[in-house]
Amino acid sequence: MLVARPAFRPALVRGLALQALRAGPRAAGAVEAWWPVTRVAVLAKPFGHHRWSSTKTTVGEAVLCNKSDTVVLSVPHSDEMRFPFVWLRDNCQCSVCFHTDSRSRTIDVQTFDINSKPTEVKVSRDTVHIIWLDGHVSDFNINWLKEHSFQKEAQQMWLKSMYRLPRKTWTAQSFEDILTRFQFSDVLKSDESLYNWLVNLATFGVSIIENAPAESSTIRNLAERVAFIRRTHYGEEFSVRAKPGTTNVAYLSANLQLHTDLPYYNYKPGANLLHCLVQTESDGGSNLLTDTLAVAEWIKRVDANSYQVLTQTIVDWNDIGQEDGNHFHSIHRAPVISENRFGEIERINFSQPQRDSHFNIPVEDVKPWYQAMDKFIKAVYSNDFCVTYKMKEGEVLTFDNIRLLHGRRKYEDTGNVVRHVIGGYLDWDEIWSRIRVLKKEIHPSD
């Protein structure tokens, strides 16, 4: 049916799709003969130094620009979009190149021609049709193309709505305003509540779930409502109780300094869930929390040099010990403030007890690092940034272990009241995945 045409024949192809428009939009990927209702008039006409073929309808116009190797698509209410030939060929949605059920590209990467060129482009109804030099045919739904546009604004919007939601920082002063409480039973039963909790956790890095059952399975049930519990060398759920002869300082009743959990893991657990089963009757036992993203941004603003030292100096984090007879020795090397390649703060690493005495940096860099750390420590413990929160029995404190520092004030167990918190972790990969799936279900048009 389709014949390969000579390459880059100067042509201006216009098609009217009124009949098609009246027929209404067509689902992307629907099997349909080529522009069955659109009759295309072909006019040979050179257009400047470009070689064009195009078709114009009320839904849009597509032209080939062989100078830039792109298809230029114009649709109403949108800026002109350019799609590189190579990208279009690579992202062909036909059943040979793409497996719809698994939403996976199946085009053979070894035989793929990065210099593939179209000979014709046509717009018919809501579809851009491309005929390639070798006769292959690709149909692209216009909305699909808009969603995958290379326009910077569209890309930013997608990244902020689908990849990572924007984070909002908080200080001690704004903590009460941002702290949101969710009902355990709602989160377990309602997808909307689950979604709202996870979005809140992603945005602010801390949320409370209240009225959780006083059962040891609560953390597992909550974690499994999201995805699955993250296992570490301390196990899946961990009980935080004063434990004589412990190998971890968290299991003492003394002050627990501000830290992130497991900075010595390359793949550090993402979010911490702490379920308070029994709270101490003594004055102590409050948790300390600091939004270290806020601190890092503040240091960057007021002391660029310290910020640079904290983001550039590689620190050795380690943990040696045993849990239930299993010996472990974990090491991860990373700065206190880890940035990604875009200069965004990606991960905070800090734990005073689990910072190795091996410090594999040039000797002259040691003192400057301690000076920068001194500023960091003063800030994370300051009344400007650090809050205390004493969990009530039945509450689950959930927070971002990549972003917040947490600690605990010392306490004393009295009589039969033994403070008991059960913790567990979730990974951000799983949380983000759950947020995206729920978002499509609850807010499909966003």
Ligand SMILES: [Zn+2]
């Ligand atoms: Zn194809």
